[in-house]
Amino acid sequence: MTAPATGVAAAVRVERGHFTLDVELDVSAGEVLAVVGPNASGKSTFLHVVAGLVRPSVGTVRVGERVLTRRGQRGAEPDVMVAPEHRGIGLLGQDPLLFPHLSATENVAFGLRSAGLRAGPARERAREWLTKVGLDGVGDRRPSALSGGQQQRVAIARALAAEPAVLLLDEPLAALDATAAPQIRQLLAEQVRGTGTTAVVVSHDVLDAVVLADHVAVLRDGTLVERGRCADVLSAPRTAFTAALVGTNLLAGHRDGTGVRTAVGVLEVAGGRAAADPAGGGAPTGEPDATARLSAPAAPAGRGAPDVPDGGACVVRFRPSAVELFEARPDGPNAFEATVRWLEPATGGVRVRLAGAPELLADLEPAQAQGEWLRPGGRVWARVDPAAVHLAPAA
Structure with a gap:
């Protein structure tokens, strides 16, 4: 039977050469926190500090009331560094790290036996978990006889069967192909929520946050830049960095009559008024951003629009698919010149x-992206659909 869920709290600073991680995060009992950000933002370092694999320069890590790490606190009690194997924390990474000489059943049973369960009951519980992860009937096979996706399922079963107080998932889907990743992602979501396990999942993919997590924290260069409910952060990011990370364009601006003045010029707004921002409880007058679908059901179009008076400061959001690119200046409103940084x-x-401050994104069909004029460093013209321009008051 799964033990009651326990919360985790960490306030740590890690100094490694020119890189510094300085983060304070907590996860309530039974909830899942996604930590997202680009490579080298400090995501895995944070996870390894919680797991006890990295010793922080200063800070504390607690699971419930139990102190697992305490370092460099002046005037406080003596330093504490509980060994990883004694933390009651499970860690699942990209590599399943299965024992090659053991069967799938024995791999899952290994953690249970290490926790003191006798061999017979441990194997019985291991077989139950293999069934839960869709591997009924393969328990006698060794890892070499399993596919990569099956090996990762065994690793998931092993991690969850141990019933850790906290489960840490470090890019668990990065090594999987496009077919296996969605299946494993959904499996993780079902098992973590079904067991009420407190979990932290590190990823560079915001889809992991959407499917797995209750809350999301965004790291950049070792610093926390945003934190909140997934629907709030992903549908209405507050910083240009987070907007780019979740695939939404964001500009600062000032309302100017029927449009808004921004760094790329004056952008017209459909209908001569501000479209309702998803985070403001209303519905945009144009098609909503993809991330807005994470929000609660919207009000009828045109109602509940945020109050952005003429001259008032605001933020402007529009989806990448609302941006068209041209080799020459197009007709119509909301056109501006830009430089191609790269294609991805x-x-x-x-x-x-x-390129720009901030960067902007445009999504094209493959056939539209074949022109020589779209090479990196090339100058192009962009045009934004006025119906897709959503405004919200500046914070």
């Missing part, structure tokens, strides 16, 4: 990253 994959097409 996007769901169903190609994403063009436009």
